[in-house]
Amino acid sequence: MVVLWASAMYLALRKQIHWIATLPAVFMTGVSITYILVAPEGFKLSSSIAYPVGIIAAIGALAVFLMVAKKKVENADAKNEISA
Numbered sequence: 001m002v003v004l005w006a007s008a009m010y011l012a013l014r015k016q017i018h019w020i021a022t023l024p025a026v027f028m029t030g031v032s033i034t035y036i037l038v039a040p041e042g043f044k045l046s047s048s049i050a051y052p053v054g055i056i057a058a059i060g061a062l063a064v065f066l067m068v069a070k071k072k073v074e075n076a077d078a079k080n081e082i083s084a
Contacts, residue, residue, distance in 0.1 A: 001028040005065065012069040013076065022065065030058030 004025035011018035034054030036042040043050075 001025060001032055004028060005061075008065065009069060009072075013072055015073070018069070022062070025065075026058045026062045029061045030054045033057040 004021050008018045008021035008025050011021060031054070034050050037045045037050035037053055038047055045053075
């Protein structure tokens with residue numbers, strides 16, 4: 001999951017199609033959070049609670065990624081304009 005997020009950021013910073021890594025990263029984030037909440041070695045929550053929390057966590061991770069990637073790309077563009 002971490003490698004997918006790192007790959008997605010790498011692609012976003014290079015203005016490539018990052019969705020090839022972003023969508024699987026979002027899915028794996030949701031699945032991992034849901035598993036931790038449902039599993040006997042985790043929090044042992046009901047699936048009726050864990051599934052919505054996993055979906056919300058995945059959407060939140062996507063939102064944070066998109067905001068951070070946009071900010072980093074804008075900062076990189078500004079640095080390139082100053083040095084050019």
